[in-house]
Amino acid sequence: MEFSFSSPLLYIVYFLLFFLVRYLLKPKSNKKLPPGPRTLPIIGNLHQLMGPLPHRTLKELSDRHGPLMHVKMGERSAIIVSNARMAKIVLHNHGLAVADRSVNTVASIMTYNSLGVTFAQYGDYLTKLRQIYTLELLSPKKVRSFYGCFEEELDVFVESIKSSVGQPMVMYEKCSKYLYATICRTIFGSVCKEREKMIKIVKKTSLLSGTPLRLEDLFPSMSVFARFSKTLKQLRGLLQEMDDILEDIITEREKTTEISTESKDDEDMLSVLLRHKWHNPSGAKFRITNADIKAIIFELILAATLSVADVAEWAMVEILRDPKSLKKVYEEVREVCKEKKKVTGHDVEKLEFMRLCLKESTRIHPAAPLLVPRECREDFEVDGYTVPKGAWVLTNCWAVQMDPEVWPEPEKFDPERYIRNPMDFYGSSFELIPFGTGRRGCPGILYGVTNAELMLAAMFYHFDWEIADGKKPEEIDMTEDFGAGCIMKYPLKLVPHLAKN
Template identity: 35%
Template sequence: MEQVASYLCLILAALLLPLLFLKLSRRGGNGGGQRLPPGPSRLPLIGSLHHFLLSRSPLAHRTMADLARRHGAPLMYLRLGEVGLVVASSPAAAREVMRAHDTAFASRPWIPSMRPAMERGAVGLVFARHGPLWRQLRSVSVLELLSARRVRSFRRVREDEARRLVAAVAAAPAPGPGGEAVVNVGELLAALTTDVTVRAVIGDRFDRREEFARAVEEGGRLITRFSLGDLFPSSRLLRFLSRKAGQAMDLHRKMFELMDCAIRQHEERRAAVASAPDGTVKEEDEGILGVLLRIHKEGGLEVPLTMDIVKSLILDLFSGGSDTSGSTLEWAMSELMRNPRAMEKAQAEVRSKLHGKPSVIEDDLRDLNYLKLVIKETLRLHPVLPLLLPRECAEDREVMGYDVPKGATVLVNAWAIGRDPEYWDDADAFKPERFEDGKIDYKGTDFEFIPFGAGRRMCPGTLFAQAVMELALASLLYHFDWKLPGGMKPSELDMTEKMGMAVKRKDDLYLRPVVRVPVPPQSTDST
């Protein structure tokens, strides 16, 4: 493996040799006298790339954590080609980036190959640069779209989809890889979280859900795909040779066409509801999209909410609300299967609190304290965005005694911070009890635990995700006992991660469900 990586490194250097003279002709050295954060050695032209090519892990968050640990660099500087990268890998460094200097790091960098697509169509909340548009979208999202009141209004949707989930588990067991009757837990959880999110946004299931799910998956692969044009943005040749920009434009057009379809479906359904005998459009029928369309029509905002911005924003909500929550739930089930004592304790709590009720409803969640601890511990060990989302340094800043240059991309390694043995006892072990004292939460004030980020760019959908995850996990634990297939021992369950924006399991999680509490008959109501 190391020999292959060495050859790749040499090939990369040879391919980029024509750029070397251009590189040497520019001002280089130590960044114009700046005192950059410490980091690993850098080679001419390719910078720190060889450390990733020679790494034992193909996962960037693990490689960065290892480099930061080896070089004693809680704030670390890397150079990937022409791109300067600063990585915060400790709670103190994260606090500096996301609180002390939050304004300076409040913008998102635009990947060069993705820039044409972003410039052609409006960006939503996720990739908007810090400024009037972002502040407006943030305000609309927090106050109108994802407020506590709005999240509560979708309770019926979550409870309906949770019932559908357990009905699907009870009906779906089929011969799996080992011939046993099993279910693909991750697949079912992905369907649940996608349907909850889409129904909250447009008021109904999306007719083209499968097509949309494939497009989101392709978008994740595209963003994380290696491209020399992204690492050497000054080279027109490399940008020309890269196919990534063209693929990004094609995906952008596809996503916007799907959003047009979602808007049409929403308006048709809303018209049908309004023409019904009572003619009442309920809040959950209006959906988040209805709120956005109302704001769009009313106008009066500092930055007009164009239809392209509406499409971009609902695309952010679709993508962020489905992929991340589903992955977290799959990791939670994986950890519980590897830790039978924790599984037994979580199930005992759910079943003792519900006292034989036909199904779990959200009122039952208030007293499920251990289940909430399970979700917290899962988020600590498996933040689905282990490097959160990148930030960009808007101006030269001094952080922890080092100079962070303007234009540098800044990452916060939430995965490394969540496993830092200085702050967590037995850091790699799954121990939900560590959160029992309630002193640490994921609301953005405890920087040793930041799965949703912190500061201005913290995820605004935390309440929505929490509601979905708690109800879905409680439902699975209440109705079923779970067995590993093929006589597999808990310690044998493979927990290898898969590369992507959202870090998922490399292998599908197949489990054998055994009905413990009968599953109620499923309603035929389509919504």
């Protein structure tokens, strides 16, 4: 057999030799790393992590090797956190040491090279943005100021379901349309004329970024080959389309509207961001730029639509599968909203049992079963083991929330467990962290949860539900699929019937 210098097989041989030499010449570390499965040369533990549901695969490995586990992912070391005690030690006690994000290739493209809250590195910039998020963009007061907007779009949502009465509908699609409408209105203050185009871009982006870790992320020495990736080229093209739309919106707003120097109760999110760009009210060392604003807006749209739709769908499934909970939700919603034409944000605040159902659903089905990876800024020790600088820190929040030592019958949907053991999911209880915790906890929890609660309340108030295709609730296919988050592999199809309130 003859080889030419362009032979694909010869390239493979070159690569294998390259990595083998690197592996053999790499100096051995004397650090005592956490226990973990045996690694192979070059690929590490990748052969053990190739399953379709990495959170379940990692839990199986952690059950054998411990709640603080070391795995080798190609050239990268990763520390896996899998119970509440370790989550508290690593994410809270050593929170500053793991405050940085691990930024992969896809995330870097989608966030304008790590702008925005999710992937910004720890420092003054992140502190400034989190302050804007928690005090102005997504504070409890601000979310309540959006109730009117939410309720108007909820009317559209309900009418769209009424058009499907007696016919099968895909719940995820209906919820997504409502969520796109609300986030666009709360960001821009009105119906965005480019909304449909933006929605298409977000959907395409979600599909392309469904596999967040790529070869060049696992083998940084191969990053040069990322420039030839068709997927990354498509992502850059989509981001450029979104960039053009947002730049036009920002420019038009600055031309036609006077940017206020003071906050107002009715200002939209774009107005808040432009005020910080032009007037820097907090006196930060730097001013927000258009690139920051665009990254934040894109981040908000992605988070407020995709993950919240997943949360609502899983909650609906679990409630429908539990006759006792279903009966209690129907009764509670219809009692609180009795004789009203529609559900309001203030009504949702009174729906205690339905909110417990949502909390329990996020325990079993967190939107991101593996929290966004962090990167260790410095060595530190846990129980005699070293978490090394530069390692990825992956928190398997699904494993944390399915720990039988904390949660009796963890697979069982039991909303009443929180009556017996009150626990919030805002990050202070390390046994329940579906939205993260500490310095990198999600600042948009209240906004997202409120929208999920509104959708569910409206659905249970206005309609009675049955499963499409004549299936019984217990016959719903609960198979998971893993992409940007954990979703239902087969979207939930329901048949609505007008409620007889």
